[in-house]
Amino acid sequence: MYRETSKIKFAIGDDNILRTECFPDTVMTLEDGQESTRISAEMVNYQPLPLLCDLTNVVKMSQACRNHFSGPEHAKTFSKCALIVTNPISRVIGNFFLGLNKPLKPTRLFTSKEEGEKWLKSGMI
Amino acid sequence: MLKRTEIQVANTTMLWLSGQDFLICNSEPDGSPNEAVLCEYMSSVDDDSRITNILDMIGSIASLDFSRQIETSDRHDVLDAIALGLNMLSEELNVRVVDKAKLDEVNAKLEKFAYTTAHDLKSPLNSQYGLLQLLELNLDPNNREASEYIGRLQNVNEKMKSLVEGILAYSVAHLKDVTREEVDWHDILNEVIEVDSVSNHADVEVTGKLPVTYFNRTAGIQVIRNLLDNAIKYSNKQRCKILIDVNSQDDCYQISVTDNGPGIPVEHQEKIFVLFNQVEPSLKASSVGIGLATVKGIIEAHGERIWLKSKPGEGASFIFTISKKSTP
Numbered sequence: 001m002y003r004e005t006s007k008i009k010f011a012i013g014d015d016n017i018l019r020t021e022c023f024p025d026t027v028m029t030l031e032d033g034q035e036s037t038r039i040s041a042e043m044v045n046y047q048p049l050p051l052l053c054d055l056t057n058v059v060k061m062s063q064a065c066r067n068h069f070s071g072p073e074h075a076k077t078f079s080k081c082a083l084i085v086t087n088p089i090s091r092v093i094g095n096f097f098l099g100l101n102k103p104l105k106p107t108r109l110f111t112s113k114e115e116g117e118k119w120l121k122s123g124m125i
Numbered sequence: 126m127l128k129r130t131e132i133q134v135a136n137t138t139m140l141w142l143s144g145q146d147f148l149i150c151n152s153e154p155d156g157s158p159n160e161a162v163l164c165e166y167m168s169s170v171d172d173d174s175r176i177t178n179i180l181d182m183i184g185s186i187a188s189l190d191f192s193r194q195i196e197t198s199d200r201h202d203v204l205d206a207i208a209l210g211l212n213m214l215s216e217e218l219n220v221r222v223v224d225k226a227k228l229d230e231v232n233a234k235l236e237k238f239a240y241t242t243a244h245d246l247k248s249p250l251n252s253q254y255g256l257l258q259l260l261e262l263n264l265d266p267n268n269r270e271a272s273e274y275i276g277r278l279q280n281v282n283e284k285m286k287s288l289v290e291g292i293l294a295y296s297v298a299h300l301k302d303v304t305r306e307e308v309d310w311h312d313i314l315n316e317v318i319e320v321d322s323v324s325n326h327a328d329v330e331v332t333g334k335l336p337v338t339y340f341n342r343t344a345g346i347q348v349i350r351n352l353l354d355n356a357i358k359y360s361n362k363q364r365c366k367i368l369i370d371v372n373s374q375d376d377c378y379q380i381s382v383t384d385n386g387p388g389i390p391v392e393h394q395e396k397i398f399v400l401f402n403q404v405e406p407s408l409k410a411s412s413v414g415i416g417l418a419t420v421k422g423i424i425e426a427h428g429e430r431i432w433l434k435s436k437p438g439e440g441a442s443f444i445f446t447i448s449k450k451s452t453p
Contacts, residue, residue, distance in 0.1 A: 025199070059201060060209065063216045088206030096213050 001043055008036055012043055017050050017120055018078070022057040030064035037068070041077045050120040051078040052113065055090035061097075070101035080106040082116030175204045182211045191219035240296035243289045250289060254282050284413070291415030294347055295400065298422035303341040305427075310335035310345065310380070310447075314369065317349045326357045327365035335371055336378045338447045344423045349382075351416040352443050356384035376449055377429075383442040389435040397433055420445075 001012045007026045011019045018040055022028075040051070068074065081103065085094040094109045110116035178195050185193045193215065195208040261275050311334070318329060356367050362385055372379040389397060396402045400418040424431040424445050435441035 059197070059205075063213070063220060066213075087201065088203045089201050089209055092206045092210040092213070096210070096217070100217050 003039055003043065005032075005035060005039065007032055008039075010036075010039055010043060012049070015117075015121065017052050017117065018044060019052045019054070021054040024057045026058050028058055028061040028065045030062060030068055033065040033068040037074050037077055044077060046077075048077060048079040051081045052084065052116050052120060053081060054084040054086075054113065055093055056084065056086045058093055059089055061093050066093075066097050066101045070097065070103040072104060075104035078105055080120060081108075082120050083107065083109050084111070084113055084116055085109050086111060171198075172204065175208070179204070179207055179211065182208070182215070186211065186215055186218070189222075191215045191222065236296050239292050243292035243296070246285075246289050247293075250282060250286050254279075254286070257282060288413045288415070291413050291419065295415050295419045295422060298344065298347070298419045298426060303344060303426055305339040305341055307337060308340045308342045308345050309337045310349075313342070313345045313349055317346060317353060321350060321353070323353055323357070327353070327360070327367050329353070329367045329369065331369045333371040335369070335380070336373075336447065336449075338378065339450060340427060340447060341423075344427070348420050348423055348445070351420045352382040355416055355443075356382065356386060356441075359386050360384065361387045374446075377446040378449065379444055379446055381442045381444040383440055385440045388437040388439050389433065389441050390437050394433055394435060398431070417443075 003010045007022055007028070009021050009023070013019065020036070020040070026032075083094045083097070085091040091109070097103065098107060098109065108116075108119060110119065175198070182193055182195050185191075194212045197205040197208045197212075257275060257279050261272070261279075264271055264275065266272075311331075314329075314331065314335060318324060323329060353367060357365050366385040368381075368383045370381045370383070372381070393402075398417050398421040401414040402418070420443075421431055427448075429446045429448065431443065431445040433441060433443055
């Protein structure tokens with residue numbers, strides 16, 4: 001299953017992991033975050049699934065958006081979350097998200113998609 | 126971006142950058158300036174300006190100005206990552222400062238409400254106390270059941286009065302604009318021992334000379350009174366012993382109040398200064414869990430610190446600092 005917005009591409013594979021990736025130079029606002037959660041919730045049919053979120057192309061994420069992603073609505077949509085950070089900007093965003101926003105669902109940073117997928121699949125039925 | 130003005134002299138191009146720096150570039154065969162040299166120079170100047178912005182931003186954050194944001198470039202390099210990190214940090218701190226200000230306002234309103242409520246409750250409680258005494262005086266001495274009920278009502282009344290007085294003391298303990306005066310802690314201790322008849326309940330020993338410092342006298346009395354009262358109330362010995370010691374540091378005195386009581390279990394130590402917290406609420410009817418919270422409030426309102434040292438079975442030491450500053 002595949003969907004996209006002007007900023008984000010969403011895909012669910014056979015492994016039941018939802019993968020998201022932004023288009024280059026994406027600035028994420030609260031509205032983008034809310035829209036992303038809504039689309040994700042529809043795609044996972046309101047049953048929490050693991051999320052592999054590639055932050056590589058994100059150049060800015062507002063405080064309100066980070067708060068949204070760390071809050072209950074997002075935690076209802078995803079069981080755990082692997083954030084892929086491959087450059088200094090995405091690393092800063094990822095570290096802020098983990099350190100200051102303290103997401104409610106299990107969340108970790110990875111520098112490669114393979115590592116992130118391995119962690120997401122661990123403990124999956 | 127840097128402003129660029131070119132001046133061509135023979136085979137050499139002179140560039141006038143940002144109205145400040147000259148750069149001389151050898152011309153290309155077609156007469157244009159050497160772009161590689163130019164780009165390298167402009168990039169280094171641009172990096173300097175980005176680093177200056179970052180340093181200015183750090184300065185703003187250090188002076189608690191969280192309104193500033195640095196513009197990031199489209200290079201997405203390490204400098205951009207640092208700038209973005211500082212922008213996000215500033216944004217988060219700003220949100221937290223606003224949240225704290227709102228919380229402080231709510232707390233101030235709650236404290237005012239608690240003070241007003243406690244103050245308004247004081248008068249009917251005093252009337253009730255008087256009426257109970259009258260009732261006791263006029264009671265048939267043979268009516269033991271009624272006498273017992275009146276005794277219980279008096280105990281409940283006493284406890285409510287303690288609670289109301291405690292809330293009143295706690296509400297004023299947090300006032301930051303306390304007036305300070307020269308106080309002799311030895312006098313304060315003697316006054317509390319005398320007024321509260323402490324010697325009927327405990328032996329108080331002082332080692333060293335208690336200092337003379339600047340402190341709010343009423344608040345100082347409250348601190349000593351509550352600490353002694355706490356030691357006596359929770360004593361499990363036939364005779365409560367309290368040792369008061371002074372330790373002179375570079376810029377402050379550390380005064381410790383140590384008792385020979387049961388000590389405080391480790392799991393209770395962190396919460397001992399929290400309002401309405403009681404180690405063993407069921408065992409101490411006269412305790413309402415306000416005394417130590419009030420002491421902490423007073424000490425911190427004076428810019429000082431208080432902490433506890435205790436091992437179960439070996440008593441407890443409450444240690445607080447008092448500044449040596451010689452002016453109020």
